[in-house]
Structures are given as structure tokens and as C-alpha cells.
Amino acid sequence: MQKKTKKTYKFAVKTAGYSSLLLGFLFSIYTSIFFVFNIFHVLLFVGLFFFGCFSIIQYRVELFIYKRVKKIYDDLTLLESTTLRKKRITTDMATLTQEIDKYAKDKKxxxxxxxxxxxxxxxxxxxxxxxxxxxxxxxxxxxxxxxxxxxxxxxxxxxxxxxxxxxxxxxxxxxxxxxxxxxxxxGDLRLELEEFDIVELVSNVFDMFEMKAAKKRITLTFDRAYSEPILVYADKERIQQVLTNLVVNSIKYGHDKGTTEVSIENLIKNKVIVRVTDNGEGILPNHIPRLFERFYRVDKSGSRKEGGSGLGLAIVKHIIEAHDEKIYVESDFGVGSEFSFTLEKTK
Structure with missing residues (x-):
């Protein structure tokens, strides 16, 4: 028998026991007054009465609780998947209440x-x-x-x-x-992982958007001179798309005569972090949690005027996460923004 079912027997045994003792006590007084007191008869009477009380109480309690709790289960659609349907209903109402509360909270x-x-x-x-x-x-x-x-x-x-x-x-x-x-x-897009120089890739992206940046007199630059290549293991084409989106955004929202700076730093032994920093408009704190949603725009009129699909940052996030890496954003409104992401380093 399950532990919860035994609790009903415990309840029935105690109730029947108390009833039997009380009736046995009254019966012994009655027989001692009107008849010859016989302990055997008293014990037999108490035993039979106890068995009868136990059977009736156990049956009634289970039937009473089962009918009403089953009605609760039928009425509350939020308990459709409960496992309690497959068990006998018990008198452990505290447990039952806890389970109902749990399912209600889960469904809510x-x-x-x-x-x-x-x-x-x-x-x-x-x-x-x-x-x-x-x-x-x-x-x-x-x-x-x-x-x-x-x-x-x-x-x-x-x-x-x-x-x-x-x-x-x-x-x-x-x-x-x-x-x-x-x-x-x-997950249908397969990544073509390879080893490549991330410094060279950033330089290529700078070359692609040099004229676009020049129209707003924005300088595209590294934080320092990188004399040695930094090799990473990733999908080169997709990471170029990530850098393209981030650099284009920094130009789009950058101030006239501003700067877009890229830095590449060692994070841990086999990881590097690539940071794209600008001194443009910046982003208000309430917009940051939704930046990577599809079609979400901080400045709806301004960003549409600048063009773009509104999917750039959402694509960036999915590409980085497809590499099992992380992307971060920090921004001060009116000061500038920094987008950064990690990559696996090979050398």
C-alpha cells in the first residue's frame, strides 16, 4: 500500500479505536449494573464493534473525499495532466491542497x-x-x-x-x-566552421563601409595596432555578417565626426571577446532588453529612414548563439554603445 493510502487507515483505526473504547467502557458499566460482568464478552463486543466501525469509516471517508475531489479535478481544467487521477484519493488534504496550488501556479x-x-x-x-x-x-x-x-x-x-x-x-x-x-x-542553417584571422576580417569590414562612414565623417578604427593575427574557429561568413551589422548600426546611429572602434581581447585561455564601440546616440535602459527582438526599433521613425530590415540584431544574436557563444550590450544614452561577443580562439 502507498504511504498516502495508509494514512486513511490510520485515521480510520484511531476513530474506530476511540469509538470502541468509549462504547466498551459504557457497555462494561451497563453489564456490571444489570448483568454479571464478563471481561470476555466485553472484549469480544469491543473487537466486533471496532472492526465494524473501521470498515464503515474507511469506506465512507474514501468515498466522501473521492467524489468531491474528483469533481474538483473535473471542474478545474488546469489540472488536466495531474497524476493524482491515477491514485486513490486520501485524507491527506494538505498534500492535495499543495498539489492543486502548484498546478494552479504553473498554469497561471x-x-x-x-x-x-x-x-x-x-x-x-x-x-x-x-x-x-x-x-x-x-x-x-x-x-x-x-x-x-x-x-x-x-x-x-x-x-x-x-x-x-x-x-x-x-x-x-x-x-x-x-x-x-x-x-x-x-536550427536548419549549418555553420561552416573554419580557422581564420579575426583581425583581417574586421579590416575587410572596415574597407567595405569606409565610404559610408566617410559621409558622416565617422572614423573606423582598431583600439590599437594588431601586428600578429588572432586566429579563431567559427563560420567566417556568418561572423562577417555579425561584424557588418554591428558596424553599420554604429555608423547609422553615430554622431557626425564620431568614432567606431573595434577591440579584440583575450577573455580566457581559449576565448576572445570582440568589442564594437561607438560614441553615438546611445540607448535608453528600457530599450536594451528588447534590442535583439525581430523588427524592434529604438527610434522607429529615424531607423526606418536610415533603411535596413529591422532584423539585423536578431540575426546577430542567433548567429552568435549558434556558435554556442555569448553576445553582450552596454550603453549610456547620449554617450555611446558597446556590443561585444565571444569566439573560440585557436592560437
């Missing part, structure tokens, strides 16, 4: 998580519809204008077709980023 947390996900889903759908709607309407507007007769003018035709082409490119950019982040989230 689950409901709250579902509500948060629902809000996130609504926000995500709103964001993606906005991101796709803007270039779609742009392309549609230029094409309709051309179809209505503006295409007869060569200069206007070329100008509008060029703008429509840029709108299509933006759509392709957004769709490619969506495809990328979906693959990262479901």
Missing part, C-alpha cells in the same frame, strides 16, 4: 507566457506588414505612374524605374533576412 505562469507571446505575435505581424508595405507601395506607385503615361518621358522613366528597382531590392533584402533568421531559429 503558462497563461501569462501565452499572453506575452500573443502580444509579441501581434507586434511582429504589425511590424512585418509595415516593413513590407513601404517598399511595395513605393514600387506600385512608380509603376502605376509610368503606366499612366509618365513612361513616355525617357528621363522620368529611367528615374522611376531606378527607384522601383531600389524598392524591389529592399523587399528582397527583407525577405532574405527573414529566411535567414527563420533558419537560425529552427
Amino acid at each position: 505562469i503558462e497563461i501569462e507566457m501565452l499572453q506575452v507571446r500573443e502580444e509579441y505575435r501581434k507586434e511582429f505581424l504589425g511590424n512585418i506588414s509595415h516593413e513590407l508595405k513601404t517598399p511595395l507601395f513605393t514600387v506600385q506607385g512608380y509603376i502605376l505612374t509610368l503606366l499612366e503615361g509618365a513612361g513616355n518621358d525617357k528621363n522620368i522613366r529611367e528615374k522611376y524605374l531606378d527607384r522601383a528597382s531600389k524598392g524591389v531590392e529592399r523587399l528582397i533584402y527583407i525577405v532574405n533576412d527573414l529566411d535567414m533568421i527563420t533558419k537560425l531559429e529552427v
Whole structure:
């Protein structure tokens, strides 16, 4: 018998015992007054009465509790998966109450998580519809204008077709980023791990965006001269994408005549940490926990004006986590921001 079931027997035994002793005491007084006192008869009577009381009490208690607790289980849908259904209901009501409270709290947390996900889903759908709607309407507007007769003018035709082409490119950019982040989230994107020089990769990224930075007079620089290569083991193409997103963001939100600085430091024996630091706008503390969400923008009007899919930091986070590494962000509003991530070092 299980421990909880034995507690019902203990309850029934005590109750029957107390009842039997009381009745036996009264019976012995009665027989001593009206009949000849016989201890054997008294004990026999007490024993039979005890057995009868025990059987009735045990049956009634179990039946009473089972019916009512089963009704609780049937009424409370939050206890659908409880294992108590498979056991005999016991008189251990404290344990039963604790289990009900536990399941109620678990379900409450689950409901709250579902509500948060629902809000996130609504926000995500709103964001993606906005991101796709803007270039779609742009392309549609230029094409309709051309179809209505503006295409007869060569200069206007070329100008509008060029703008429509840029709108299509933006759509392709957004769709490619969506495809990328979906693959990262479901684990379908395979990493091509190799050994490469992270210093050289950062230099290549600087070269790619030198002209973009020059337009805002932002300097792309290392924190110091790296005379020796720093070899890491990772997916070179994906890490380049990480650096690209971080450097582009630092330029996008950087101040005129500002600086974007990259440093590479030894973290532990086989790890390095790459830091991308700028002295730009900075980020308010309430935005930092949501920075890596899809389509989340700190400055919605400004960031959309600057372009981008709104998926850059989400992709960055998933790429770094796919490498089993960590990404960090620190920022002081009005002072600047620092994004950093770890990589496995090979030399």
C-alpha cells in the first residue's frame, strides 16, 4: 500500500479505536449494573464493534473525499495532466491542497507566457506588414505612374524605374533576412566552421563601409595596432555578417565626426571577446532588453529612414548563439554603445 493510502487507515483505526473504547467502557458499566460482568464478552463486543466501525469509516471517508475531489479535478481544467487521477484519493488534504496550488501556479505562469507571446505575435505581424508595405507601395506607385503615361518621358522613366528597382531590392533584402533568421531559429542553417584571422576580417569590414562612414565623417578604427593575427574557429561568413551589422548600426546611429572602434581581447585561455564601440546616440535602459527582438526599433521613425530590415540584431544574436557563444550590450544614452561577443580562439 502507498504511504498516502495508509494514512486513511490510520485515521480510520484511531476513530474506530476511540469509538470502541468509549462504547466498551459504557457497555462494561451497563453489564456490571444489570448483568454479571464478563471481561470476555466485553472484549469480544469491543473487537466486533471496532472492526465494524473501521470498515464503515474507511469506506465512507474514501468515498466522501473521492467524489468531491474528483469533481474538483473535473471542474478545474488546469489540472488536466495531474497524476493524482491515477491514485486513490486520501485524507491527506494538505498534500492535495499543495498539489492543486502548484498546478494552479504553473498554469497561471503558462497563461501569462501565452499572453506575452500573443502580444509579441501581434507586434511582429504589425511590424512585418509595415516593413513590407513601404517598399511595395513605393514600387506600385512608380509603376502605376509610368503606366499612366509618365513612361513616355525617357528621363522620368529611367528615374522611376531606378527607384522601383531600389524598392524591389529592399523587399528582397527583407525577405532574405527573414529566411535567414527563420533558419537560425529552427536550427536548419549549418555553420561552416573554419580557422581564420579575426583581425583581417574586421579590416575587410572596415574597407567595405569606409565610404559610408566617410559621409558622416565617422572614423573606423582598431583600439590599437594588431601586428600578429588572432586566429579563431567559427563560420567566417556568418561572423562577417555579425561584424557588418554591428558596424553599420554604429555608423547609422553615430554622431557626425564620431568614432567606431573595434577591440579584440583575450577573455580566457581559449576565448576572445570582440568589442564594437561607438560614441553615438546611445540607448535608453528600457530599450536594451528588447534590442535583439525581430523588427524592434529604438527610434522607429529615424531607423526606418536610415533603411535596413529591422532584423539585423536578431540575426546577430542567433548567429552568435549558434556558435554556442555569448553576445553582450552596454550603453549610456547620449554617450555611446558597446556590443561585444565571444569566439573560440585557436592560437
